Amino acid sequence: xxxxxxxHGTIGGGVDQIIGGIEGMEVKSVVSLEVDDSFRDRHVxxxxxxxxxxxxxxxxxxxxGVEPAFTFVSKAMKAGxxxxxxxxxxxxxxxEDLIRLSEENGVSFRATASAGGSIPWxxxxxxxxxxxxxxxxxxxxxxxxxxxxxxxxxEGADFDETLREAQALGFAEADPSxxxxxxxxxxxxxxxxxxxxxxxxxxxxxxTFGIRNVTSQDIRNAAALGRTLKLAGFSGKxxxxxxxxxxxxxxxxxxxxxxxxxxxxLIRYRGAxxxxxxxxxxxxxxxxxxxxxxxxxxxxxxxxxxxxTVTAVPxxxxxxxxxxxxxxxTSVITPGLLEMAEDRQDGYVITKPVSxxxxxxxxxxxxxxxxxxxxxxxxx
Amino acid sequence: xxxxxxxHGTIGGGVDQIIGGIEGMEVKSVVSLEVDDSFRDRHVxxxxxxxxxxxxxxxxxxxxGVEPAFTFVSKAMKAGxxxxxxxxxxxxxxxEDLIRLSEENGVSFRATASAGGSIPWxxxxxxxxxxxxxxxxxxxxxxxxxxxxxxxxxEGADFDETLREAQALGFAEADPSxxxxxxxxxxxxxxxxxxxxxxxxxxxxxxTFGIRNVTSQDIRNAAALGRTLKLAGFSGKxxxxxxxxxxxxxxxxxxxxxxxxxxxxLIRYRGAxxxxxxxxxxxxxxxxxxxxxxxxxxxxxxxxxxxxTVTAVPxxxxxxxxxxxxxxxTSVITPGLLEMAEDRQDGYVITKPVSxxxxxxxxxxxxxxxxxxxxxxxxx
Numbered sequence: 105x106x107x108x109x110x111x112h113g114t115i116g117g118g119v120d121q122i123i124g125g126i127e128g129m130e131v132k133s134v135v136s137l138e139v140d141d142s143f144r145d146r147h148v149x150x151x152x153x154x155x156x157x158x159x160x161x162x163x164x165x166x167x168x169g170v171e172p173a174f175t176f177v178s179k180a181m182k183a184g185x186x187x188x189x190x191x192x193x194x195x196x197x198x199x200e201d202l203i204r205l206s207e208e209n210g211v212s213f214r215a216t217a218s219a220g221g222s223i224p225w226x227x228x229x230x231x232x233x234x235x236x237x238x239x240x241x242x243x244x245x246x247x248x249x250x251x252x253x254x255x256x257x258x259e260g261a262d263f264d265e266t267l268r269e270a271q272a273l274g275f276a277e278a279d280p281s282x283x284x285x286x287x288x289x290x291x292x293x294x295x296x297x298x299x300x301x302x303x304x305x306x307x308x309x310x311x312t313f314g315i316r317n318v319t320s321q322d323i324r325n326a327a328a329l330g331r332t333l334k335l336a337g338f339s340g341k342x343x344x345x346x347x348x349x350x351x352x353x354x355x356x357x358x359x360x361x362x363x364x365x366x367x368x369x370l371i372r373y374r375g376a377x378x379x380x381x382x383x384x385x386x387x388x389x390x391x392x393x394x395x396x397x398x399x400x401x402x403x404x405x406x407x408x409x410x411x412x413t414v415t416a417v418p419x420x421x422x423x424x425x426x427x428x429x430x431x432x433x434t435s436v437i438t439p440g441l442l443e444m445a446e447d448r449q450d451g452y453v454i455t456k457p458v459s460x461x462x463x464x465x466x467x468x469x470x471x472x473x474x475x476x477x478x479x480x481x482x483x484x
Numbered sequence: 485x486x487x488x489x490x491x492h493g494t495i496g497g498g499v500d501q502i503i504g505g506i507e508g509m510e511v512k513s514v515v516s517l518e519v520d521d522s523f524r525d526r527h528v529x530x531x532x533x534x535x536x537x538x539x540x541x542x543x544x545x546x547x548x549g550v551e552p553a554f555t556f557v558s559k560a561m562k563a564g565x566x567x568x569x570x571x572x573x574x575x576x577x578x579x580e581d582l583i584r585l586s587e588e589n590g591v592s593f594r595a596t597a598s599a600g601g602s603i604p605w606x607x608x609x610x611x612x613x614x615x616x617x618x619x620x621x622x623x624x625x626x627x628x629x630x631x632x633x634x635x636x637x638x639e640g641a642d643f644d645e646t647l648r649e650a651q652a653l654g655f656a657e658a659d660p661s662x663x664x665x666x667x668x669x670x671x672x673x674x675x676x677x678x679x680x681x682x683x684x685x686x687x688x689x690x691x692t693f694g695i696r697n698v699t700s701q702d703i704r705n706a707a708a709l710g711r712t713l714k715l716a717g718f719s720g721k722x723x724x725x726x727x728x729x730x731x732x733x734x735x736x737x738x739x740x741x742x743x744x745x746x747x748x749x750l751i752r753y754r755g756a757x758x759x760x761x762x763x764x765x766x767x768x769x770x771x772x773x774x775x776x777x778x779x780x781x782x783x784x785x786x787x788x789x790x791x792x793t794v795t796a797v798p799x800x801x802x803x804x805x806x807x808x809x810x811x812x813x814t815s816v817i818t819p820g821l822l823e824m825a826e827d828r829q830d831g832y833v834i835t836k837p838v839s840x841x842x843x844x845x846x847x848x849x850x851x852x853x854x855x856x857x858x859x860x861x862x863x864x
Contacts, residue, residue: 122615122757186607223756224608231604235502316677360764363743371762377502377775378602384740384752384762393756398615 105129105405108185109153110176111167111179112136112143115190115217118394119164132160135176151176155183162186162212162404164397170197179204181213188400190217190393196291196307199298202293203411214400219245219292222392223385224399225371229299230412236375238300240340243371244364245292247387248276248283249315249335250317254366257332259329262320286335293337297348299412300373301341303419311349311423311464317478320350322433325452326354326480329431332362333480340426348421349460352436352480354431359483373433423461428484430455430463434470434477440465454482485509485693488534488565490556491547492516492523495570498774499544505664512540515556519588522622531556535612542566542592542784544777550577561585561593561719568596568780570773576687579678583791593791599625599672600689602772604779605751606821610792611680618680619668620720623751624744625672626654627767628717629695630662633703634746635711642700654745666694666715673717677728679792681721681800691729691803691844697858698732702813705832706734706860709811712742713860720806728801729840732860734811739863742824803841808864809836810843814850814857821846834862 109116109131116136120143131147151172154160162466163180165187167173173194177187182424189195195202195218206213216226220243222464232238244250252266261269267284270276282288289307290312298304315335326333331354339348349478355362360382364370369387372382386392433439433452444466455463470477488502489496489511496516500523503509513528520632534540538848543590545567548551553574557567558827569575575582575598579696586593594605600623612618624630625808633644641649647664650656662668670692674685694714711734719728734744740762744750747768755759812821813832826833835843843859850857 118757126615205520222761224611225763228604228608231779231782234782235506235775337605358745360740360743360745360748363740365738368740375775377498377771377778379769379772380760381602381604381764384760384764386759389759392759395615395755398757399611402611436837459847470519 105162105401106132106159107401108132108135108157108160108163110151110163110165110173113166114390114392115397117142118390118409119153119397120167122391122394122398124285125418126398128405133157139390151179155179160185162188165189165191165194166397167191169192170194171376174198178205180351181209181211184209186212186404187214188397188404189215192218192288192291192295192399199295199302200416202415203414206411210409212409214403214406214408215295216400217335217393217396219295220369220371220383221385222390222395223369223371223383223388224396225383225385226296226299226412227399227403228383229296229373230379232373232375232381236377238341239374239376241296241300241373242336243369244334244336244369245289245359245371245387246283246335247367247369248280250368251275251361251366253315253318253333253335256270256318256320262377263318277279282308284314284316286312288472289350289383293339293348293350296371297339297346298416300339301346302413302417304416305346305348305419305421309420311460313351313464313467313479315352317476319478321451322480325431325433329354331356333362336361338426342425344425345422346419347423347426347460349423349426349464353483356483378383385446400403423464424459426460427457429457429482431480432477434474436468436470436474438473485542485781486539487541487781488512488537488560489514489792490531490543490545490553491545493778494770495546495777496772498770499546499777502512502771502774502778508785513537531559535559540565542568542781545569545571545574546777547571548573550574554578558585559590561591564589564591566592566784567594568777568864569595569782570777572598572668572671572675576674579675580684580796583794583796586791587794590789592784592789594783594788595675596780597773597776599675600749600751600763601765601767601769602753602775603749603763603767604776605763606676606679606792607779607783608763609676609806610630612761613680614751614760616637616757617753618721619756621676621680621751621753622718624714624716624741624749625669625751625767626663626715627747627749628660630744630748631655631697631746633695633713633715636700636703640700643698652697652763660850664694664696666692668715669715669730673719673728673730676751677719677726678796680719680794681726682793683726684796685726685728685801686729687798689800691840691842693731693847693859695732697856699858700859701831702860704813705813711732711736711862714741715860716741722805724805725802726799727806729802729803729806729844732858734860736863738809780805803844804832804839806840809837809862812857812863814854816850816854818853
């Protein structure tokens with residue numbers, strides 16, 4: 105297997121290093137903005153040098169971002185190269201295009217590292233579907249927000265301070281919005297739900313509320329309720345369709361998900377036969393992520409073609425189906441909120457069971473009245 | 485795929501039912517001590533009717549026990565049938581024979597459900613080895629003992645009472661020794677370590693201490709130390725060899741394993757690249773276990789031949805390498821124990837770090853002096 109590597113940063117360097125120790129795999133050519141001695145002799149001028157090299161059968165894309173990644177991998181797949189990518193932005197944005205390119209050109213397309221980092225989540229999800237029906241899936245799919253919430257809980261620290269520390273440690277980007285506003289989880293949930301239910305959900309149709317507004321008082325309120333605050337994605341299949349949303353959640357003490365340490369992810373599904381299957385591992389990092397890229401390469405060597413699924417029926421989530429109580433902390437109590445309220449505490453309200461769609465509509469409006477408002481789902 | 489099913493009890497009935505809904509798979513013949521209407525028309529007189537049926541390509545063995553299971557599956561493999569089994573006693577006892585039969589006859593041998601029930605543990609372990617080195621593995625691999633310890637912790641109940649309740653609920657056998665003395669975990673650990681390190685460890689060479697002697701006071705002592713008592717298996721690879729042991733363990737509060745609810749298993753490994761990967765799911769039960777049997781059948785259909793590993797170098801665990809503190813509760817304080825002691829509390833001793841081999845030798849002798857003595861490892 106001769107590989108063209110697109111990107112030689114944190115993940116790409118890890119992939120290059122792991123492959124260096126594997127017989128029968130070789131990184132022949134590298135496209136990278138920056139060049140160092142470890143691959144100078146394999147550095148080529150651009151994607152065309154890889155596309156036009158008949159010896160290269162597989163392209164590994166670890167550049168990140170939607171463009172030029174999509175242009176590059178499209179060219180490569182059209183030239184008959186298999187694709188392995190760890191790029192969730194690419195996969196979420198071009199899900200249907202990539203599946204079609206894979207089918208049309210008879211090449212493999214795998215993206216296990218794009219959701220869950222080191223966790224063999226997508227590949228196990230696709231294996232599970234052979235014998236089982238996936239009814240639900242959920243997960244802590246973002247290490248940055250899990251780091252922030254864990255630290256706020258353990259040390260009583262406030263959000264801004266903890267975010268700055270996460271940035272200093274390299275756990276959070278200079279612009280942290282994709283993490284703290286939930287877009288990163290939304291992409292991974294999107295890819296997971298697409299595979300689990302053979303659908304294609306538009307990324308922006310997933311109701312999403314992040315932890316930008318969380319305060320240390322929210323964390324203390326959660327503890328007083330005997331619960332732990334996490335940010336997670338949820339999706340499921342009902343008789344009427346699919347639901348999918350990202351929101352802060354107050355987990356009960358009997359839920360293992362409440363104990364996932366800061367740098368780990370937990371992703372789980374409920375199958376009709378297998379019951380609840382949970383996977384816990386590092387959700388990011390050089391070698392953990394590179395590891396799953398290399399596993400995808402082994403699957404291609406073993407003869408895996410196509411994507412995890414070949415069908416992708418367009419679907420829009422219907423979030424009226426999932427219904428649960430919410431914690432709502434806002435300084436502006438409206439008649440609409442009072443109508444939903446089951447219990448009113450000092451500084452926050454616990455609602456009656458309401459639909460996810462209803463609450464996400466409410467909070468979008470409420471943020472105009474109270475930009476500091478915060479909500480968290482309360483599972484039964 | 486036409487299947488001969490050996491055993492039609494809890495698991496076998498589940499396998500039959502799941503396969504009934506899958507196109508391209510058929511349970512053609514069933515060998516079973518007891519017959520009911522659901523398979524009367526497919527019931528045959530014995531193993532020879534399956535062995536001599538050229539249409540049957542695969543045998544599923546879910547009878548349990550070592551014999552006659554081994555005789556039956558040997559005949560079937562020699563006749564060119566693939567084998568899928570959920571039978572840990574069979575696999576642990578005849579590991580090398582079964583791999584040899586698989587190789588000699590060019591048939592597949594898979595046993596995913598034999599360790600972890602619903603958890604795709606063995607198959608993921610074997611997948612991981614392609615790109616990674618397994619350094620350690622560990623797990624709560626027995627639902628019965630986890631049920632007992634969880635209930636004792638949550639309700640302050642004593643051991644005998646809880647065991648009786650587990651038996652009444654069908655979670656524990658009439659003769660509970662295999663569960664409470666750790667033999668069940670030992671078998672699953674044995675199979676896991678064999679696959680992880682390409683070795684073949686004799687079952688009785690794994691130091692094993694169960695929870696027969698645990699008291700509600702031990703559970704309270706654990707809580708006072710800020711820890712949770714679980715029974716688990718541990719194995720690892722050092723420069724000098726392999727270690728493997730089963731013992732009660734006082735887990736710290738930051739270890740997710742401490743929170744695994746009663747009917748679940750958690751099994752994990754640490755890979756050089758992937759880091760710690762944990763799998764959580766139901767470790768037993770009709771459909772969860774049958775599910776993994778059917779997954780094995782899909783892997784055979786997809787072209788998987790052989791076992792998860794073809795090498796099985798004989799190895800005896802060296803448990804002098806792993807070293808940690810122990811909780812020792814005994815009414816007979818000996819000079820040997822005092823020498824190991826770091827801290828002496830009311831009713832128990834915390835030792836200095838000692839080798840697993842040393843402590844297991846000590847407790848075997850100590851049980852003669854004090855048949856009620858109890859130990860638990862204390863990981864750092």
